[in-house]
Amino acid sequence: MAHVVGVLALDGVVPVDLAIPCEVFDRARGADGAPFYEVRVCGEMPDVRARPFGLRVPHGLDALRAVDTLVIPGIDDPTAGVATAALAAIVQAWEAGARIASICSGAFVLAATGLLAGRRATTHWLAAPYLAERYPAIAVDPNALFVDEGRIVTSAGASAGLDMCLHLVRRDLGQAAAARSARLAVAPLDRDGGQAQFIRYEPPRCHASLAPVLEWMRANVDRPLTVAVLAARAGMSARTFARRFHEQTGTTPMQWLLLARIRRGQELLESCDASIDQVASASGFAASVTFRSRFRQVTGVSPAAYRARFNAER
Template structure:
């Protein structure tokens, strides 16, 4: 999955265009070789964000030759997406490409019929319009991104970066994706099912105890931490802790802990020869059976299969 094509037309957003360019268009062959080859496809002189003119590498017909096609946010939702863009995205999908939309790029995928019967997301502000215009789409406005195999959609702005890093993780493993995130100074992984924080803003880090709690907990993933342990460390009741956790992370303390335990297990499976039993102990999962159950449920494959797949990719790059 090394060739990535970025579909550009008049009115695409600055941010959703820049995010994939930064992730896939910068040579990072020191992390994985070969790295991605990014091609910008669209009409000559396409206007980006109403301010800049872009000179693409080739026309929209170039999408059909890419392994992955990314459709950034499309600005004018009152108009139908350009027919040539819709046709090119549809043709790329028929050719076997992985199709990705960022923010309101989902409207283009829906117009191409690629979201019919699928679960998909977009920016929460535009989710009602997507659902009304394309009733065959199962719109989920409460998540950061949706991975439906060959078709992936993200919510707005920062969620676009989350989905781009998710693609790197799928292709090259957690260690490489985390290294890219560190270089971009962004969180290495926010779960796709995490809330978009539509109604409740995250509290100022200086006004709550969770920033310190996160660091404390992540250093103790090998221990059998409970909600009561976390609440005691944060000096608040379990109920109050749950309320703060939901406001800051969009999930519960136990789900947050489990996600980070699984993430740590992925890293150990990719970078060490430790047994599944040893990794279960190192990540606080207790037993190998418990790790296998939660890992399979979260990642979709057993730990041994994951190791064979991603150790091979890491060794190749």
């Protein structure tokens, strides 16, 4: 008997998020070559708006009662309220034993049901701070491509939804079937690094008395800066400067400087062919080994891997 996958198409659904689970699960095959999944696109209304076009949804919310896996794609406006009927249908599917997965801002729909409370979850890195603020009972991981909590799985945006669906195929059918699905999707089965590599790191800004010092720090990240040097620049004692800095930025001078240096490193890796040693020096790191270590800690990938993915010239 087929494993039924219900894909919830709410009004304002993100088309790529809707298409990914339909493609991955519809094409997956078991060891005998037979289809393993039956995909049903379900919605509250028969006609759904999906950005530049509309969709005709073949199944209503009642169909979710019989699904084994329910996938909730992202929606255009995660701040908009979700119809009570749709939330109730998700909860009913959960209570009936379904596995529930969300893609991108679909995490906001899932969060509105209360099922994510007390769990780890992720969403698109741009929306992660808002998800954490709106639902403080959720442990939001803004770096993860997807978070597997057993019967509840959440993923980041767009291509991370593909990573998650391939992961679910691997859970259900094993490594070989997941590898076949990945080849059909022309995608890697496992990606190194998380969402961190896609974030352009900007240290905190402030509009108070230290703003000129922060701008000077940003312009001079390649210099050997210390708290004493920065305090002198601000005309304060080191202790007063450190206290004021934390009050106005929420972080320490050295942590702020580290993010500014990583940001400079990202810019250089994206835009020029200088060696990693030269990028390290221009970003304020005395040794390239330190730059490589700090860069990986912050972004999740090595400087070389980052350049290979984001340098337009290459």
